[in-house]
Amino acid sequence: MDLTHELTSTVAKSFGLFYLIALSVGITVYAYWPSLGKRFEKAANSILDDEDGPCR
Amino acid sequence: MMERLTGAERQIALMICVVMAIVGLVMAAAGHGDPMGSHGAIVLIAAGITTLFVLRAIGEPEPAEDRTVNYYDDPTKAGLVIALFWAVVGMGMGVWVAAQLAWPDLRFDAAWSSFGRIRPVHTSGVIFGFGGNALIATSYHVMQRTSRARLAGHVSPWFVLLGFNLFCIVAASGYLMGVTQSKEYAEPEWYADIWLVIVWVTYFVLYIRTLARRNEPHIYVANWYYLAFILVMAMLHIVNNLAVPASFTAAKSYSAFSGVQDAMTQWWYGHNAVAFFLTAGFLGMLYYFLPKRAERPIYSYRLSILSFWGIVFFYIWVGSHHLHYTALPQWVQTLGMTFSVMLLVPSWASAGNALMTLNGAWHKVRDDATLRFMMVAAVFYGLSTFEGSFMAVRAVNSLSHYTDWTVGHVHAGAMGWVALITFGSIYSVVPLLWKRETMYSWKLVEWHFWLALAGTVIYVFAMWNSGIIQGLMWRTYTDSGTLAYSFTDTLVAMHPYYVARACGGALFLTGAILAAYNVYMTIRHAPEKRPERDYPTSSKAAEPAVPAAE
Numbered sequence: 001m002d003l004t005h006e007l008t009s010t011v012a013k014s015f016g017l018f019y020l021i022a023l024s025v026g027i028t029v030y031a032y033w034p035s036l037g038k039r040f041e042k043a044a045n046s047i048l049d050d051e052d053g054p055c056r
Numbered sequence: 057m058m059e060r061l062t063g064a065e066r067q068i069a070l071m072i073c074v075v076m077a078i079v080g081l082v083m084a085a086a087g088h089g090d091p092m093g094s095h096g097a098i099v100l101i102a103a104g105i106t107t108l109f110v111l112r113a114i115g116e117p118e119p120a121e122d123r124t125v126n127y128y129d130d131p132t133k134a135g136l137v138i139a140l141f142w143a144v145v146g147m148g149m150g151v152w153v154a155a156q157l158a159w160p161d162l163r164f165d166a167a168w169s170s171f172g173r174i175r176p177v178h179t180s181g182v183i184f185g186f187g188g189n190a191l192i193a194t195s196y197h198v199m200q201r202t203s204r205a206r207l208a209g210h211v212s213p214w215f216v217l218l219g220f221n222l223f224c225i226v227a228a229s230g231y232l233m234g235v236t237q238s239k240e241y242a243e244p245e246w247y248a249d250i251w252l253v254i255v256w257v258t259y260f261v262l263y264i265r266t267l268a269r270r271n272e273p274h275i276y277v278a279n280w281y282y283l284a285f286i287l288v289m290a291m292l293h294i295v296n297n298l299a300v301p302a303s304f305t306a307a308k309s310y311s312a313f314s315g316v317q318d319a320m321t322q323w324w325y326g327h328n329a330v331a332f333f334l335t336a337g338f339l340g341m342l343y344y345f346l347p348k349r350a351e352r353p354i355y356s357y358r359l360s361i362l363s364f365w366g367i368v369f370f371y372i373w374v375g376s377h378h379l380h381y382t383a384l385p386q387w388v389q390t391l392g393m394t395f396s397v398m399l400l401v402p403s404w405a406s407a408g409n410a411l412m413t414l415n416g417a418w419h420k421v422r423d424d425a426t427l428r429f430m431m432v433a434a435v436f437y438g439l440s441t442f443e444g445s446f447m448a449v450r451a452v453n454s455l456s457h458y459t460d461w462t463v464g465h466v467h468a469g470a471m472g473w474v475a476l477i478t479f480g481s482i483y484s485v486v487p488l489l490w491k492r493e494t495m496y497s498w499k500l501v502e503w504h505f506w507l508a509l510a511g512t513v514i515y516v517f518a519m520w521n522s523g524i525i526q527g528l529m530w531r532t533y534t535d536s537g538t539l540a541y542s543f544t545d546t547l548v549a550m551h552p553y554y555v556a557r558a559c560g561g562a563l564f565l566t567g568a569i570l571a572a573y574n575v576y577m578t579i580r581h582a583p584e585k586r587p588e589r590d591y592p593t594s595s596k597a598a599e600p601a602v603p604a605a606e
Contacts, residue, residue, distance in 0.1 A: 009387055023369060031361040040361075043274040044353035047344060050201040051488070053125045055271040 058113035060121065060130060061210050068211050069110045076103035083247070090306040091233040092247065095226050102222050127200045129489050131213040135193025136482055136489075137579075138221060139186050140572040143475075146181025147565040153178050154561045158554040168232040176231045176243050182470065183241065183333065185224045190478045191337040192217055192259070195282045197485060198344045199263060202279055203270030212262045219255035223248055235307045239322050241329050242296050246309040249297040256290050277360045281340030284368050288332040296325035316383045324375040331371035334469065338477050339367070339406055342437075345481040346410055346430045350420060355412035359405055366402025370395050377448035380457060389450065396448030400441060407438035425498065425505040429480030432509060436472025440465060455527040460550065464519025471512040471564055479504065479571055486575050493585045496577035500570050507567035514560030522553035 030036070058066060080103055083096025153175050156162045163169050200207055207213055227244040230236070236243040244252075263286060267275060298312040313321050347354050354360055376384060376392030411434055414421055421431050443465050447456050456462060483501055487494055495501055529549060532540040 005385065012391070020369065023365070027362060027365040031358045039274050040357040041353075043272070043276050044347070044357040046272060047202060047276060047278075047348055048351060048353065050204065054127055054200065054206045055204045 057130060057134065058110055059116055060119045060128070061113065062118055063114075065210050066110055066114050069214065070107065070114065072211070072215060073103050073107040073110060077107065079103075086305040087307070091230060091235045092245075092305065092307045094233060095230065095247070095307075098226060098229060099222065102218075102225070106218060123206060126206070127197075128207045128210060128213070129197070131207075131217050132193045132196045132485075133489050135189050135196070135217050136486065137575070138217070139189035139193060139478070140482070140568070140575055142181055142185025142189060142224070143568045144565070144572055146178055146185050147561070147568050149174055149178035149181055151558060151561045151565050154554070154558040158551065158558050167234070173231050173234065176236065177228045179241065180224065180227050180231070180243070182475075183329075184220075184227070187334065187338075187474055187478065188220060188224070189217070190482070191282070191285065191333075191341075192220060194341050194345075194481055194485070195263065195286075195337075197489075198278050198282065198340065199266045202272065202276035202344070203267055204272055205266060205269035207262070208265035208269055209262060212258055216255055216259040216262060219251070219258070223252045223255065226251070230307070237297075237299065237309060237311065239296065239311070240326055242293070242322070242325060245307045246297070246299055246301045247307075249293065249299075253290070253294060256286065256293065260286050260290060276344075277354075277357065277364060278340040278344040280364050281336045281343065284364075285332050285337035285340065288328060288336070288368075288372075292325045292328050292332070296321055316379075319379055319382065320376065320384060320388070323378040327375040327378060328372060330469070331367070331374075334474050335371070336367065338474050341481045342406075342410055342430065342434065342477050345477075345484055346427075346434070347413055349424070349427045349430060349480070349484045350414055350417040352413055352417055355409050355415070359409050363402040363405035363409065366405070367399070370399040370402065374399060374448065377453065380450050380453045393448050393450055397445050400445040403441035403445075404438055407434050407441070410434035410437075425501045426480050426483040426495075428505055429476045429483065429508075432505075433473050433477035433480060436468060436476065436512070440469040440473055443468065455531070456523065459523035459527040459530075460519045460553070461523025461527065464516050464523055467519065468512070468516045471508070471515065475564075475568075476508060476512075479508065479567075482571065482575065486578055487582070487585070490579050490582075491585050492578055492582040494582065496574050496582045500574045504567040504570045504574070507563045507570070511560045511562070511564030511567065514563065515557055516560075518553040518556035518560060522550045522557070525549050525553075 058069065061069065077100055080096050080099030080101075084093050084100060085096070087093035087096055152162065153171065156171055156174075163171070167173075196207060196213055223244070226248045230244060230248070235245055237245055242249075263279075263283060267279065267283075299309040300312065301309040311318055343354060343360060373395040374392050376388045377396050378392075380389050380393070382389075411431070414427075414431060417427070421427050446452055447461070447465060456465075483495055486492070526546050526549070529541040529546045530539075534540050
């Protein structure tokens with residue numbers, strides 16, 4: 001199979017489109033998954049007090 | 057510097073130095089009579105100096121500190137000082153280049169000082185020397201704090217930092233000797249490129265190993281940006297620098313790509329160097345140091361996740377907007393243009409997230425120049441990403457491309473965003489790392505802020521004017537259908553703006569020199585901060601450097 005202009009542009013217009021849509025849906029679902037809210041909030045606050053040294 | 061390494065670690069460091077010295081010797085001998093030979097000598101000298109540092113420590117007693125209770129900050133400290141050195145060198149070169157454009161006699165008729173040679177010294181000096189060292193140093197700081205874990209290893213952080221600087225020195229000295237593979241921001245030749253791959257893979261492994269030791273369930277978003285920076289830069293660097301050396305004993309090589317493929321690969325690299333070196337890495341800095349300095353968590357952590365993936369997956373497609381109206385297929389140009397416009401959404405989400413974080417802390421922005429550096433950086437990030445999306449539109453690009461407008465756009469990003477967020481981060485982290493109460497002089501920080509802001513605004517406005525005049529003159533036709541202006545006419549019209557640009561750059565450089573002085577004086581003379589503890593500490597390292605009795 002030759003790597004022609006036709007083939008690459010078809011792949012870009014079909015597969016490329018759908019994988020980017022699937023990716024953005026997946027990321028949005030992850031970012032707004034309700035039960036992860038506490039974990040994100042904890043992470044956001046964790047950097048405010050981190051100078052007391054490592055745990056390991 | 058090396059005192060905190062154990063005996064075994066010092067031996068490993070010494071072995072690496074010896075291997076490097078042998079490599080340098082072989083390069084010097086094999087490449088005799090070619091710039092590669094001079095580079096061999098540079099590698100040999102660098103290995104020799106590092107060996108002296110290691111040998112001075114090798115007979116010292118083993119470190120007494122308890123490694124489990126402290127972060128390992130020595131490489132961070134060294135990296136920050138080196139970054140400031142490169143800032144002064146790289147920006148100084150920039151002012152000289154700008155002055156040469158206004159007053160060509162300032163070349164002084166030497167081969168090494170021609171525009172084509174010192175311009176890459178400026179670009180590599182500020183991007184890789186200043187930006188790269190600041191990224192490596194702050195990433196060491198941030199990965200340890202956000203993971204609540206000490207660096208995974210004590211030799212590899214030094215190897216990455218010093219190895220990267222060896223690459224920078226080989227690159228800069230090569231440009232002056234005329235070594236280049238003519239790819240913008242990827243000028244160094246094949247042996248320097250191979251060396252950078254070794255350093256960069258070590259950096260990636262170090263980062264992953266430190267994260268693997270983390271004591272937090274979630275990896276804080278700043279680390280995602282730093283990791284994207286490291287991983288994607290490795291990918292870009294390897295692909296774009298695929299080349300066949302003409303000879304293994306000389307610097308010259310030929311790219312594996314040719315024609316429009318070469319151009320596309322180069323700008324896929326070139327624009328993603330902007331994306332993942334000059335944006336993703338510095339967004340990592342922003343997401344850590346801005347909330348930290350404002351003492352408020354990031355406005356929306358969820359938005360930061362969305363914008364991260366948006367930036368990563370849109371940016372990788374935009375490179376072809378550098379090749380509008382070329383032999384590149386039209387649909388690839390349109391693809392790059394479309395993704396550039398879409399990129400505005402995650403970019404503004406990041407800039408907005410940073411500014412919203414400051415709601416409730418605006419009084420701190422007013423009083424604290426360090427936080428103001430970061431605030432203005434976020435504003436310039438928003439401005440230059442808007443401008444970038446706009447300029448990628450084909451119709452706008454037909455006016456802006458090949459003109460000084462592009463140069464102005466790049467500097468709005470590099471000075472207004474990248475340098476300001478870096479200086480803000482440096483000012484917030486230096487007193488902490490050297491255990492000082494504050495910076496040596498807050499007045500100098502204020503001076504630096506206003507010099508940097510004034511320099512950036514003068515620079516960007518000068519280049520907007522110059523670029524648009526230049527673009528319009530190029531496309532003005534007479535009634536008989538011939539070009540109205542000769543090329544020399546455009547140069548005469550641009551001259552006043554070139555003078556203004558050199559002045560703006562000089563103000564910015566002055567600010568960077570003040571920063572270097574202020575950091576030096578903080579390290580040497582600022583009063584030490586005594587840790588306030590009402591209990592005995594178990595570690596010697598946590599005690600003040602000088603016991604109270606002495």
